[in-house]
Amino acid sequence: MTEVIGGPLDALAARHGVTELNVTEARSLSEPSYPRVKRFVRVVLPPGQTYRTADHLAVLPANDPALVERAAKLLDADLDTVLNIASTRPRPDGFVLDLLPPIRPRTYSVSSSQSTASGHVDLIVSLLEAPARSGRGTHPGTGSRHLNTVRVGDVVLARRQPCREAFRITHDDRTPVIVIAAGTGLAPFRGAIADRLGLAESGARLAPALCYFGCDAPDADYLLAEEAGAKSSRPASIGRMSWGTAASSEP
Ligand SMILES: Cc1cc2nc3c(=O)[nH]c(=O)nc-3n(C[C@H](O)[C@H](O)[C@H](O)COP(=O)(O)OP(=O)(O)OC[C@H]3O[C@@H](n4cnc5c(N)ncnc54)[C@H](O)[C@@H]3O)c2cc1C
Known part of the structure; x- marks a missing residue:
């Protein structure tokens, strides 16, 4: 029982x-x-x-x-x-x-x-x-x-x-990083972006990093609008990471 x-x-x-x-x-x-x-x-x-x-x-x-x-x-x-x-x-x-x-x-x-x-x-x-x-x-x-x-x-x-170690991003001057994320798939990378920004601001040399982010429409579901500093923007970089936006509602 x-x-x-x-x-x-x-x-x-x-x-x-x-x-x-x-x-x-x-x-x-x-x-x-x-x-x-x-x-x-x-x-x-x-x-x-x-x-x-x-x-x-x-x-x-x-x-x-x-x-x-x-x-x-x-x-x-x-x-x-x-x-x-x-x-x-x-x-x-x-x-x-x-x-x-x-x-x-x-x-x-x-x-x-x-x-x-x-x-x-x-x-x-x-x-x-x-x-x-x-x-x-x-x-x-x-x-x-x-x-x-x-x-x-x-x-x-x-x-x-804890996540699998393979999912952790290395930030150093030898390891370039490419991140591809759509929608809330961006969630874990927001932490990595903050880590990277902190390191860069403390003077660390970092290899280039690039993020491709997919959303429906930049003025509707741009999840890191705050970090990008403005809504409806297509920022060239966020947190020392080069940034490319792909919006499914736009050609
Ligand atoms: C490693 C990992 C990380 C994740 N990170 C995130 C994250 O950062 N953000 C995020 O949003 N999600 C994330 N997810 C997904 C998250 O865990 C959940 O799977 C998601 O939120 C859906 O769960 P739910 O309880 O809302 O849906 P559930 O209620 O579990 O429904 C799941 C599915 O069951 C079906 N279903 C169940 N009952 C019915 C019913 N009565 N009628 C019709 N269909 C039904 C539906 O088709 C639905 O698609 C992550 C998942 C994993 C594995």
């Missing part, structure tokens, strides 16, 4: 080793009228915890509260009930449980740099929306919807996840 006690996510949080991280910044990176929503989220790491540029953050999402209420109503369940699930005898609602896999963490690239922002982690998140399997409306992705609704002062349940 399994007894689920505490808050709805407590048992899962313990299983996945995630802890509460405070959200200190959350804002849209795309224009309000642009349908493919992109968002910036900053969370603070607990004292003593840090990360390395290009690591990942595993985020345990919470379900849409409206969906939870609907499911509870359908199952005639009280949301404050402690649930005992016996695996030894058949349950009339067992088929429902089969259809509902436990929620699992989603992986997001850390988009900040350990050298310039070791105490917090930035994320760049794209809201995933797919036609719902029910045939009615759309299915907003569980993890991306969660991160697209968090506000300053909320907490997210997450843990740092």
Whole structure:
């Protein structure tokens, strides 16, 4: 018999080793009228915890509260009930449980740099929306919807996840770098750009670096507009990296 006690996510949080991280910044990176929503989220790491540029953050999402209420109503369940699930005898609602896999963490690239922002982690998140399997409306992705609704002062349940060493970018005077990224694929490179800028400003000699960035339209979803210093721009360089922009809406 399994007894689920505490808050709805407590048992899962313990299983996945995630802890509460405070959200200190959350804002849209795309224009309000642009349908493919992109968002910036900053969370603070607990004292003593840090990360390395290009690591990942595993985020345990919470379900849409409206969906939870609907499911509870359908199952005639009280949301404050402690649930005992016996695996030894058949349950009339067992088929429902089969259809509902436990929620699992989603992986997001850390988009900040350990050298310039070791105490917090930035994320760049794209809201995933797919036609719902029910045939009615759309299915907003569980993890991306969660991160697209968090506000300053909320907490997210997450843990740092090291990336493979092959994904780390070497910044020295012998290793030229070429980065190709579309949309939120740019997320991990934002940290590398900040690392590079910090090194260059402290006098380090660096081999040339080039980034090709793909977006839909520079005035709608130019994710590093802030770093580039202006919206709608096609910067020649960002953070001591030469820059090329490819916009799918333009010839
Ligand atoms: C190493 C790594 C780094 C990543 N970094 C980033 C990042 O920096 N930024 C970022 O935005 N993403 C990133 N991702 C992707 C991210 O982990 C998630 O996969 C993404 O946010 C979608 O997850 P979700 O929970 O929103 O979608 P889910 O809810 O898991 O949905 C995923 C898919 O399941 C299907 N689906 C599920 N249920 C239904 C339903 N009822 N009806 C219809 N379709 C359904 C949909 O087709 C959908 O495409 C990264 C992934 C990896 C592996």
